C-alpha cells in the first residue's frame with residue numbers, strides 16, 4: 308500500500324480513482340509511527356467532500372464494518388465529489404480490542420481541541436482534524452454503545468441539523484448539546500455539519516443492522532449530491548431533544564425489565580441491581596422517556612449508565628413542512 312505523510316496529502320486534487328493509502332500522521336518516540344489506512348474515492352466530477360470515520364474507539368466494530376462495506380459499495384464512477392473513509396482512526400486501541408489504548412489512556416473522541424496536551428492519541432485526533440475533518444463538507448463519525456446497546460440513532464449538536472440527519476434513516480435523531488471534546492462538537496464549532504451514528508454494543512458486529520445503516524449513509528450521500536440520485540428518506544422519524552443517563556445506584560448484578568425503544572414513565576421500576584452478598588435494589592426511572600441505550604454487560608459499577616432515556620421532541624421539518632414529531 309502506498310504511504311503518504313499527512314502533510315503531503317492533497318485530497319482536493321486527487322486523481323479520479325478509488326485508492327487505498329497508508330496515511331502517516333507522525334512518528335512515535337520508539338521509532339514506530341501512527342498511521343491510518345485511508346480510502347480516498349474521488350468522483351468523476353467535483354462535489355462535496357465527505358469524511359466517514361470509525362474506530363476512534365478500538366472496540367466499536369459495527370462502524371469499522373460499515374466503513375469496510377462502504378469501500379466495497381462505492382465506485383468512483385458513482386459519485387460527484389470525494390469520499391474519504393478512515394476505518395480505524397485509533398489503531399493502537401483497535402489492536403488491544405479496547406475503547407482506548409494503554410499507550411496514553413486518552414479517549415480519542417474526548418480529545419478534540421485539547422491543544423495543550425501532546426499525548427499521541429490527542430495528537431492523532433487533532434492532526435486528523437486539521438488535515439482532513441476541517442477540509443470536509445460533512446463529517447460522519449461511527450460509534451457503538453460500549454457496555455450497553457444503542458438503538459440505531461443519529462446524534463447531532465443542535466435541532467437545526469434535524470433535517471439533514473433524517474436522511475440517514477436511522478429512525479431516531481438525538482440532540483446532544485454537551486461538548487466533551489468530541490469530533491462532532493469540534494466540527495460544528497467550525498460550521499461543518501457533523502453526525503455521530505451509533506449502533507449496538509462494543510466487541511460485536513450486528514451485520515443486518517450494519518447493512519441498514521450503510522443504506523442510510525448512502526441515502527445521505529444522495530441527499531447532499533455526492534451520489535447524483537434523489538434520496539428516499541423515511542417519514543415519521545423521531546426527534547429526541549435531550550438524553551438523560553440513569554447511573555447505577557450501586558455495584559452488582561443488573562437485570563433490566565425494559566428494552567430498547569420502550570417508553571417508560573417517571574418513577575417506573577426498570578430493573579434491579581443485586582449487590583454482591585446483598586439484597587436487590589430497585590432501579591427507578593428518574594423521568595419519562597424512551598429507552599435509547601440499555602446495559603448489555605450483566606455487571607455494573609456504581610455510577611455506570613444503566614439506561615439512557617430520550618426526551619421526545621417535536622419539530623416541523625423545514626424542508627417539507629411535514630410534522631415529524
Ligand SMILES: [Zn+2]
Nearest residue numbers: 364367450451
Ligand atoms: Zn465510540
